[in-house]
Amino acid sequence: MGKKRPEKCISIEEAKELQKSWCDTRTPEIDKCLGFEDTREFWWSVEELQEYLKYVKKKSRKQGINNPGIRIYFGAYPKEKCKMDRGYSTVFLAPTGAPTGGLGKDGDNAPNNYEIESLNGAGGGRPPFNY
16 A cells, blocks of 8 residues: 655645635736736646656755755746747746755755756646646
């Protein structure tokens, strides 16, 4: 049998509440400003995520970073680089961490690790999938 449930898991109801709050308080203004319905959900396969996390762990260890993290950033494609000529939103994963004993080695204050590439290329629903 698999490992126990991770501590930071949330219920389906909590996830639906977070999604609804985002949609109610942000999407109308964003879509109005842009003039189209922007994406708000992004998808990678588990295999892609595991491959990237393994890559970050390996490169971090070589740098003396024993507890790397991942920060998720919102982004938007430049209109001229967007396949649909719109400039849809995206997210990308950015590695964090500092060598043991370094500043901000754990948690929210960990610095970005600009020596390891970020991950992009997630798929997004058009129109977006609601949770």
